Amino acid sequence: MSKAATAQPQMGIGADEVAVLADFSQAFATTLDINQTVRQAVEQIAAHMNAEAAALFLVDGSKGELVCRACFGPVDVTGIRIPGGRGIVGRSIKHNKVQLVQNVETDADHAGDVGGFVTRSILCAPLTSGSGAIGALQVLNKRGGDFFNDHDRDILRLLAVPTTLALSNARLAQELMEQERIRREFQLARQMQKELLPTREKNCPVIGINLPAREISGDFYDHYTLPDGRIAFCVGDVSGKGMDAALLMVRASSLLRWAGKEGTPPDRWLKRVNEEICTTVTGGRFVCVLAGYYDPVSGMLDWSNGGLPPLLLRNRAGVFREVIADGPPLGILSGINYPSNRAFLGNGSAYVFSDGATDVRGPEREPIGVGGFRSLIETVVELSPRARLRGLVSQLRRMKLADDTTLMLIEQINDQPQYLGGISIACDVECLRLVRQMVNRQLSDLTVPAEVRQQIVLAIDEATANVIRHAYHGDASGRMSLDIWREGNNLQFVLRDWAEPVESDAIKPRDLDQCRPGGLGINLIDMVMDEWGFEQPEEGKGNILRMVKSLELEAPAEVAAEPA
Amino acid sequence: MAEVNNCETAEQKGFQVVQVQGEVDLSWSQKLRKAVLDALAKGQPVAVDLSRVTYIDSSGIAALVEGFQSARGKSQHFSLVAVSQPVIAVLELARLDRVFPIFPTLDEAAQS
Structure with a gap:
């Protein structure tokens, strides 16, 4: 009867295994250097399983080859490559199953030995992630001429789990870093293009x-x-x-x-x-x-x-x-x-x-x-x-x-913009009335109909109130200015503040079918004005909101009407 | 002559009537909001009389929407009465003219 047959399987997971598993998980969860942690893990696995050698192989994504990422034992096989599917480790990955070979001489898949190390028995567990096996953990030759048993198999499977998680996380982190690097390069390229x-x-x-x-x-x-x-x-x-x-x-x-x-x-x-x-x-x-x-x-x-x-x-x-x-x-x-x-x-x-x-x-x-x-x-x-x-x-x-x-x-630019007037106010809700009065007066001078005037005054008031509430967050020391320009039949209302730049892309009209208080101001501006948008001031910090209203206006007195 | 900004609540014909006047903007719309919510807290039907409002902005509209939603949650009557033209224009812009119950007079609100 062979020694393998007589080996007594030890069933169940003991306190030692739980402690090793806890150490493993802890080390993987906190590591900043996945390569070093994997090397330490392989050494720990060999020691705990009383094996002469241990190795971790990973599938190389580009060629499907298996590459040894870490090993422990008398011969260093780190970096060694095996064609995909070859060897007992290849079989474990291919079939996504644990391989327990008590005598490698009887196994046709055994790939042979390296550097004078004589392999007698192999226990190999695949590292299985959501996308299939990404590699395998293997231990070689139980010390003292003993054999790996079903208990060892369960332990190695157990240790493969945190190892897989750590490797998957490390790959994910690497991919994220790569994506971030590419994003930064694209941003730089975009900036350079803009400068052109x-x-x-x-x-x-x-x-x-x-x-x-x-x-x-x-x-x-x-x-x-x-x-x-x-x-x-x-x-x-x-x-x-x-x-x-x-x-x-x-x-x-x-x-x-x-x-x-x-x-x-x-x-x-x-x-x-x-x-x-x-x-x-x-x-x-x-x-x-x-x-x-x-x-x-x-x-x-x-x-x-x-x-x-x-x-x-x-x-x-x-x-x-x-x-x-x-x-x-x-x-x-x-x-x-x-x-x-x-x-x-x-x-x-x-x-x-x-x-x-x-x-x-x-x-x-x-x-x-x-x-x-x-x-x-x-x-x-x-x-x-x-x-x-x-x-x-x-x-x-x-x-x-x-x-x-x-x-x-x-x-051809025919109409030079004509400055109609403006106002500079403190960031104070009490000043809103002054802005409305100024806009109303300017629009009255242009004989803008009362109904349209009301709407424009409302839109400007909303924009001004938004600066107070959202750009300055009510900080009464802030200032803003409103200037009104006429360009042909267009009135431009330029609202300038010196607050922190706003995220202009996030400022959009909301769905009016939702009846809720708040958030209406931008809708009112959007409905009243023909165009509106934010610009970065050429000098100094702050925001410029430019609103354009196209109207049937009488020709200004000081600018001759265009000949027919 | 411009109306002084103010809102007062009085009981009329079984209603809490919030009488608003002046230009409702960010500088005092919170006062309107509080008046509306206080009126609703009395449990009676509430009508907001907007006949003397010469201007209202989105913060004033928001106070009315909040009152409307609060009343609806308690199946309490809430309506706008004698709404001035400047207010109607803003309600129409905000597509809220068909959301609020609007009546020409308090009597008509009472009959609804």
Whole structure:
């Protein structure tokens, strides 16, 4: 009769095992160094199970190989690799079952010995997580020529549990750290992209806005004034998304700026950049670009379009003209020519946009297309150029933005903003009445009808009260100012405070179908104003809430009405 | 001439009537809230007379909503009576004009 057969199984879990299990769990729960803890755990397992050697193998995710992460015994096998499924340890993982082999010579799966260590018997328990076996714990050769028994098997299974949990947690923590690192890198990339966009210039006839669909954008726009007074502009859309698209975006925007600085005609401008991109871009990437010049003196617009949606011209009478792309996107075919387009913009408007603006989904879940985008423009035509772009952005955001979106508007600035008046008050609820009186007086002077006046006064009052309550939290030492500007038929109410910046993304109208006290103020502002939004002050801390109301106003006395 | 901001409660025709006047804004809407809740605490039907209110903001509306919800929880009568045009305009904006029971007079509230 073999010695194995005569070995007396010890059934049940004793106080020693409970103590070891508690030590294990404690060590794993508190460790800051999972590798060191695993090494100590393997040593403890060997000692407790009276084994000559012990090892912990993990499945290497990329190749499915088994790699020894920690071991204890006369031969160090840390780092050794075994093909997936091979050996008794491989079998344990493959079948997700404990393997108890009293004599390895009789087991065909035994992979052989390493470094002169002679294996007689193996007990191997899989480390089983929710997604299957992630590795295995094994002990080799019971000391004193004894054999592992069913009790040992139960103990090893028991010890495998906290080990698995600790390893899973460590992997999760590592993944989270990796995600955080990637998030930070994307944030940095986004910041760098933002810095590539042109700075806002007062009264510039070319304005743009970029809405990335993800952290970073494949879209870009640029504009700058040439020495001869013309304004060079471009809008680009790189194929694909993610970091590689973003890097191509950076390259394309730099090339476009470099090639457009000399005022090269738009066709040659695009041709030059196309040649550069064709020599360096691989992997089927390409860039759609519309680039050109606007001459504010003559009102002429010159441009070339390589693959971007049509340029939309809209005259003051409301007639649209779509000018479709003349050439393919850049980076596909070298040696091609891009035709130039020319139009007299006069007092009309030109809209340039990436396909993100036309690919948004309408109520029928179909892309709205150029026609849909034209309809959106019609809803905001009465607003000033910047308010119009903001209005378009608000509407696009209400639909589902699936792609990076860039909008550019080119329009001669005719109406200089006219300052109507303002008030500076302390952060005191008693001052609300003063603000209402001032706004009411200004609106009366403009002969705004009483009903509309009431609504505007209410919206401004709500905004002012919100600053007192939510920005300053009632701190009476705070100050704020309200300034009123007129731009054509638009009234702009600019509420400035010097409190901590608010989380503007979190400030949204609530569902009015829920009847509850509080939270109505933003709804009232949203319903009364045509546009509203928060901006960061260019200097100093605080918040700027800009609210725009479009009205049928009489022509101001000091500014001549535009000739018909 | 502008009304002085004030609210007073008196018993009329079996109602606790909260008479409000002036411009209800953040500076004293808490006073209105307290007056409404105190009136409801007496257990009688409550009517808020808004005929002399020349302005109301969302904090004033919130005080009325709280009163309405409190009364509804106790199956107590709560209504707005003689609501001035500026108040109606705000209730309409907030889509609350169909939520509150609104009556032209206290008599009509009593008959409801």
